Amino acid sequence: MPLHDFARRSSRSAARAAAADAPLEGSVSARPSDEDSVTAWMSAGNCRNYPPAVFFPSDGVGVDRARKICGDCPVAEQCLEYALDQRIEHGVWGGASERERRRILKRRRVAAES
């Protein structure tokens, strides 16, 4: 995300998918994304102006801070869907914490099974 700092992500598939666009050291603006890339939206994220650590908080206060930044992000929807699709386990993506993303995925699974 920092977008997020790919080195912190636990999803190997996500890292591979984004490898071509991966920021050098946690900064989206470190390298412009390819327009056709699945991660092109990252260059428009509000988080590009913040240190990656902001989006990997260790407590609820930190999560709230990250959520606030995500709150008016123009690519929040893409960000959240990307994190859900790639099963990214850590950090705040699209304004959703790890726990919130797990809940979203569970809701979607339940809905798909019914």
Ligand code: SF4
């Ligand atoms: S929603 Fe949050 S984490 Fe995602 S791109 Fe926007 S500011 Fe960054």
